[in-house]
Amino acid sequence: MLKKSVGIVIKRVEYGDNHLIITFLNEAGVKVAVMARNARKSSKYGSGLDLFYENIFIFNQFKGMGTLSSVDTLDSHYAIRSDIMKLSYAQYIVELIDRGITEEISNQFVYQYLKFGLDRISSGDNEALIALFVSLKMMPLYGYEPNFSYSTHDGSMNHEDFIAYSFKYNSVITQFGITDDPHAINISNRALYMLYLLNEVPIEKLKDMNINAKLVSEMEDLVFKMYDEFTGVYLKSRKIIEQLHRM
Numbered sequence: 001m002l003k004k005s006v007g008i009v010i011k012r013v014e015y016g017d018n019h020l021i022i023t024f025l026n027e028a029g030v031k032v033a034v035m036a037r038n039a040r041k042s043s044k045y046g047s048g049l050d051l052f053y054e055n056i057f058i059f060n061q062f063k064g065m066g067t068l069s070s071v072d073t074l075d076s077h078y079a080i081r082s083d084i085m086k087l088s089y090a091q092y093i094v095e096l097i098d099r100g101i102t103e104e105i106s107n108q109f110v111y112q113y114l115k116f117g118l119d120r121i122s123s124g125d126n127e128a129l130i131a132l133f134v135s136l137k138m139m140p141l142y143g144y145e146p147n148f149s150y151s152t153h154d155g156s157m158n159h160e161d162f163i164a165y166s167f168k169y170n171s172v173i174t175q176f177g178i179t180d181d182p183h184a185i186n187i188s189n190r191a192l193y194m195l196y197l198l199n200e201v202p203i204e205k206l207k208d209m210n211i212n213a214k215l216v217s218e219m220e221d222l223v224f225k226m227y228d229e230f231t232g233v234y235l236k237s238r239k240i241i242e243q244l245h246r247m
Helices: 078-082 084-100 108-122 127-142 175-180 189-200 213-230 236-246
Strands: 002-015 019-026 031-036 054-060 066-075 164-166 171-173
Touching: 002 031, 002 066, 002 084, 002 108, 019 054, 019 084, 019 108, 031 054, 078 084, 078 108, 084 108, 084 127, 084 236, 108 127, 127 189, 127 213, 164 175, 171 175, 189 213
Parallel strands: 031 066
Antiparallel strands: 002 019, 002 054, 019 031, 054 066, 164 171
8 A cells, every 4th residue: 555654753763784774753653664665775765764864765565664655855854964963963963852652652743852852953052952852851751751840849949049869759859858858959049940841841942042051051951860760761872972061
């Protein structure tokens, strides 16, 4: 059966001497794997099978893996490849989304997160901030939801009083909470408030945001720790990002 689908390439794997297995995420938020026969020794598909390409895919599929017939590129996200940091954060977003869903799950919001992330990085937005936003939106799919709204330790809802994040209480905490959780992660009040805003704002409402790099780095460090603590997911792209930051 011939099918047509708009999607973004999230994985390519070499198969045999000539072929590629391409996985793309379609607009419905479904991962689709197709065999691109002779793709490694033919110019039939051009560069359309590279990571980040948004294409119209035409493929045959009856059961299981389909066979790719043609691709028509809508957006190559070429600008991402011009900068190692942009490339690394884009790979992080793709890997985070790929690992967060399975072939059996359909979630159209995930496709929106992917397209949003790649489009905004391509257009020149702060790649670390965009990846941070996507990381927050993807957390529930990994089984964890952070609490930047109020302190479960003492019930405080005053954002001006929050000075740390507690994994023990799974929330922001005030200075009174530090006594009961000495292992809480100290983080600036402004960073916690920005995380609250990013976590609450819908993707379609996120406009241009001017946040200094130091603050973004502070927020990113906490979000990475959350993924370590509550999801256990290991991403190769994140390791590359951390190595680049140390250079």
